[in-house]
Amino acid sequence: MSGHSSTAGTNKPANEAVLTMKTIGLLGGMSWESTLNYYRLLNEGIKQRLGGLHSAEICLFSVDFDAIEKLQHQGAWDELAQQLSAAASAVERGGADFLLICTNTMHKVAPQIAATVTIPLLHIADVTGAALQKNAVRRVGLLGTRFTMEEAFFKQRITEYFHIEVLIPNAVQRELIHRVIYQELCLGVIREQSRLEFLAIIAELTAAGADAIILGCTEISMLVQQRDTASPLYDTTAIHVQAAIDLALADSGPAATALNR
Numbered sequence: 001m002s003g004h005s006s007t008a009g010t011n012k013p014a015n016e017a018v019l020t021m022k023t024i025g026l027l028g029g030m031s032w033e034s035t036l037n038y039y040r041l042l043n044e045g046i047k048q049r050l051g052g053l054h055s056a057e058i059c060l061f062s063v064d065f066d067a068i069e070k071l072q073h074q075g076a077w078d079e080l081a082q083q084l085s086a087a088a089s090a091v092e093r094g095g096a097d098f099l100l101i102c103t104n105t106m107h108k109v110a111p112q113i114a115a116t117v118t119i120p121l122l123h124i125a126d127v128t129g130a131a132l133q134k135n136a137v138r139r140v141g142l143l144g145t146r147f148t149m150e151e152a153f154f155k156q157r158i159t160e161y162f163h164i165e166v167l168i169p170n171a172v173q174r175e176l177i178h179r180v181i182y183q184e185l186c187l188g189v190i191r192e193q194s195r196l197e198f199l200a201i202i203a204e205l206t207a208a209g210a211d212a213i214i215l216g217c218t219e220i221s222m223l224v225q226q227r228d229t230a231s232p233l234y235d236t237t238a239i240h241v242q243a244a245i246d247l248a249l250a251d252s253g254p255a256a257t258a259l260n261r
Contacts, residue, residue, distance in 0.1 A: 019050070021057050022248040025096025025119065027088055029062035030103040031186040034218035034237060038102045041241040049249060056248065059094040061087045069182065072105065072147065081109035085116035092117045100124075100244055104216050104236055105145045108153045125154045127243040128214060128236050129162035137212045139165040140234070141205030143198070144216030146178040154216060167210050173201050185219035198224050206231045 024042060028035030042056040063083070071080050084106060088099055098120045101107055107124055114121040132140055140158070148154050155166040169177065180194045202213050202224070212232040215221050221235045 019054075020251070021046075022097035023057040023059055023095050024244050024248050025088075025091040025094070025099040026058060026060040026102055027063075027084060027091060027099060027106075027113075028060055028102040029065050030068055030106055031065045031219060032062060033186060033188050033222065035060070035062060035102050037218070037221070037237055038100070038241060041238065042244060045241060045245040046248070049245065056245075059091050059096040061091045061094075063087055065186070068106075069186075077109055080106070081112035084109060085113050088113045088117050092119050098122055098244075098247060100240060102237075102240075103218055104148050104154060108147060108151065110153070122240070122243060122247060123157070124236050124240045125157040126161065128216075128234060128239050129158045129164065130243075131234060131239050132158070132164055132212065132214075133162045135212075135232075137164060137232075139167060139209050139211050141167045141169075141202065141208075141210035141213040141231075142216050143169070143177055143201065143213065143220055145181055146174055148216050149174050149177070158214075166214075167205055167208055169201050169205065173204075177201070180223070181217050181219055185217075185222055188222075190223055195223050195228065199229055202229055202231050 026035065026038060028038060039058065039060070042058060046054055046056040068080065068083075071077075071083075084101070091099060096119055099113075099117060100122050101110060101113065101124065104124055110121060110123060142149055142155055144154070149168045155168070158164050158166050168174065176197060180198070183189075184191060184194060198220070205213060210231070212234055213229075215224065215233055215235045215237075218237045221237055224233070226233050
């Protein structure tokens with residue numbers, strides 16, 4: 001699928017190159033709080049790269065997260081895969097050139113989604129692993145939903161493709177993180193006590209040998225930011241966004257290497 005042409009302003013010189021920007025497909029709403037960050041960061045990033053009145057070309061399908069969350073906790077992953085695959089197909093029909101799933105947890109069904117569409121899927125674990133590898137991180141702590149921390153779909157990709165050891169919090173800490181994500185952050189609630197508890201978990205993972213920490217849920221950066229800790233943080237939302245901007249503005253080459261492994 002070809003990209004869309006865009007130029008800022010009017011009456012441009014005839015010899016000025018025409019910008020070709022790919023349309024970024026977003027599968028969002030999980031939660032809308034983090035999808036809002038994706039939308040803002042993508043547009044800010046394109047404006048920073050191109051200047052003027054430029055903004056990102058985006059096709060977004062935002063789902064009702066209440067239904068998604070219930071199916072997650074029921075373990076109805078096949079149903080979730082079907083629903084999100086249908087939404088991804090709608091994004092493709094809307095003109096997207098490639099797809100981002102704007103949540104770490106739902107990358108559990110990324111293979112089914114990728115198999116449904118013909119456009120490439122930019123996988124959040126792959127671009128995060130590439131960022132870690134670039135900075136020679138060998139051991140990393142992972143914070144996320146219980147699904148992301150405990151199951152293989154995220155951390156196994158980091159280990160197998162990038163040869164990075166992944167540490168996770170203990171069972172009590174995992175439950176706390178999961179609760180804060182769903183009962184606070186996904187509702188836009190930011191509590192100082194929760195921030196302190198997350199920072200204590202980060203400190204413990206660092207003491208256990210983690211060279212850095214993955215904020216492996218797209219809402220966690222609402223609560224914890226780099227200024228809060230000396231441990232290097234890798235925010236998967238920000239990394240995913242920057243990779244999408246690179247791909248949207250690139251004709252071909254390295255930006256496409258994390259697509260559809």
